[in-house]
Amino acid sequence: MGVKLEVFRMMLYLSFPVTMFWISNQAEYFEEYVVKRKREIYPPEFNEQRKELEAFQERMRLKREERLLKQLEKE
Numbered sequence: 001m002g003v004k005l006e007v008f009r010m011m012l013y014l015s016f017p018v019t020m021f022w023i024s025n026q027a028e029y030f031e032e033y034v035v036k037r038k039r040e041i042y043p044p045e046f047n048e049q050r051k052e053l054e055a056f057q058e059r060m061r062l063k064r065e066e067r068l069l070k071q072l073e074k075e
Contacts, residue, residue, distance in 0.1 A: 023029070
C-alpha cells in the first residue's frame with residue numbers, strides 16, 4: 001500500500017502545478033479582462049490628438065534636420 005500511496009501523492013504533486021500552468025496560459029480565459037484593462041490604460045486616440053502628435057513630430061524632425069545642416073556647414 002505504501003508504494004501506491006506514494007505514486008498517488010507524486011501524481012497529485014505534479015499534476016496540480018502543471019494544471020495551473022496550463023489554465024493560466026489559456027488566452028480565452030483572460031482576453032476580455034486584458035482588452036478591458038488595456039482600453040482603460042490606453043484609451044482609443046482621437047483624430048485631433050493624432051494630428052497634433054504628427055505635427056509635433058514633423059516640427060521636431062525639421063528642427064533636427066536644420067541643426068544637423070548647420071553643423072555640417074560649420075565643418
